[in-house]
Amino acid sequence: MFDWQMIAIDESATVREALTVLDQQAMQIVLVVDEHQQLKGTVTDGDIRRGLLRGETLDSLITSVANKSPTVGYESETEIVWRQHIKRRSLRHLPILNDNKQIVALYYHKTQSTPRRNNPVVLMLGGLGMRLRPLTETIPKPMLPVGNQPILETIVKHIADQGFTEFYFCINYLGDKIRQYFGDGKQWGIHITYIEETKPLGTAGALSLLPEPAKSVDEPLIVMNGDLLTKVDFRSLLEFHQEHKNTVTTCVREYSHQVPYGVIEMEGPYINQLVEKPIYRYFVNAGIYCLSPGALGRIPDNAFFDMPTLVDDVIADGQNSGGFPLTEYWMDIGHIPDYEQAQADYEVYFK
Incomplete structure (x- = not known):
């Protein structure tokens, strides 16, 4: 599993700071956490695009565009359950939490191959x-x-x-x-x-x-x-x-x-x-x-x-x-x- 701390930002961060993490880490997701490492939301490039279209800016707080109710898995569950979460909801990533709602890992689906596209x-x-x-x-x-x-x-x-x-x-x-x-x-x-x-x-x-x-x-x-x-x-x-x-x-x-x-x-x-x-x-x-x-x-x-x-x-x-x-x-x-x-x-x- 990926080291989730590489894509974690504080809830006081801006959209611009989240974009830097998205670009540099290339994981297509950012985790928004508080000082106790509790998950406050997730952000993808799609979340940011929708935010910009409704009037948010690159200097807006990341919480203004974050998905504050993301699907999560729990440390007590098996990897089979995590895969089911991803498959049922067509997800790419699944934050894994402990019983205190703190994030402990990021489970993600590895794409096996890139489909060929006919678009000129x-x-x-x-x-x-x-x-x-x-x-x-x-x-x-x-x-x-x-x-x-x-x-x-x-x-x-x-x-x-x-x-x-x-x-x-x-x-x-x-x-x-x-x-x-x-x-x-x-x-x-x-x-x-x-x-x-x-x-x-x-x-x-x-x-x-x-x-x-x-x-x-x-x-x-x-x-x-x-x-x-x-x-x-x-x-x-x-x-x-x-x-x-x-x-x-x-x-x-x-x-x-x-x-x-x-x-x-x-x-x-x-x-x-x-x-x-x-x-x-x-x-x-x-x-x-x-x-x-x-x-x-x-x-x-x-x-x-x-x-x-x-x-x-x-x-x-x-x-x-x-x-x-x-x-x-x-x-x-x-x-x-x-x-x-x-x-x-x-x-x-x-x-």
Whole structure:
């Protein structure tokens, strides 16, 4: 059994602190305990996502998103009973308590294999990388090294580990270097089909060039920019997309901005309120999408078309367009400081 203390946090901790534990320990659960080691709740990435959607923030107390009545097992029970708890409730983890309600162990179900998924994965790799010059003068941005391998290789390995095998690489600028490195993808246990853009097509236009096998698959597509480092659980993204019957689901990330001045709200010549250095929080586009097959028919053939336009069209037609809050590590490598930060983060999140 796993050393539960590695994933335990105090009930006074924040959502942000819980996310750090989820990322670093990769056990998909955090245990919330009090000073006497009594279990006060459990937290998964799904709990945090639901909390963010209803208005909680990364600085909220972890108790605001925790499951305060989790299923538990007891030290006096046998492992057979623990397995029954897990099976009946489709759980991954079972906290084990003693007679004083103190946690003494974490029992968890070990997945034997990762099921293969037929969902096409489309990676947008054709950008010029102008904001990363001079690094990208001879190397396409997705091929810049982070850690001991290109950014794109880290992306591919992470997605392939979750059972996805059908990849479509949309290439343009220095695309031959990507093709030479990855070939048909066999080395990574995947199959790669290359789509060459002869002109800039925006963040969605290249989807019109997908070959028929990808368009005819009756499964949602994953679409992702090729300059992101992330630990996102794509299986959870698909579950969210299908649960909410979305046509398009956009991954979103919380972004906060503190105004360095006192903000005054006025009505005519009168001040209604003065807020000193307020913090405003937003959800921002994280560059990862899940599309139902029907969404592809909205994209014009071989023409410039951006994802925000697709989202707007879906909303205008009254179809569901969802936002999936990312709780995992995510970094958009758009500028030199981002690239430098990614180098430091790699040792923490991807080794």
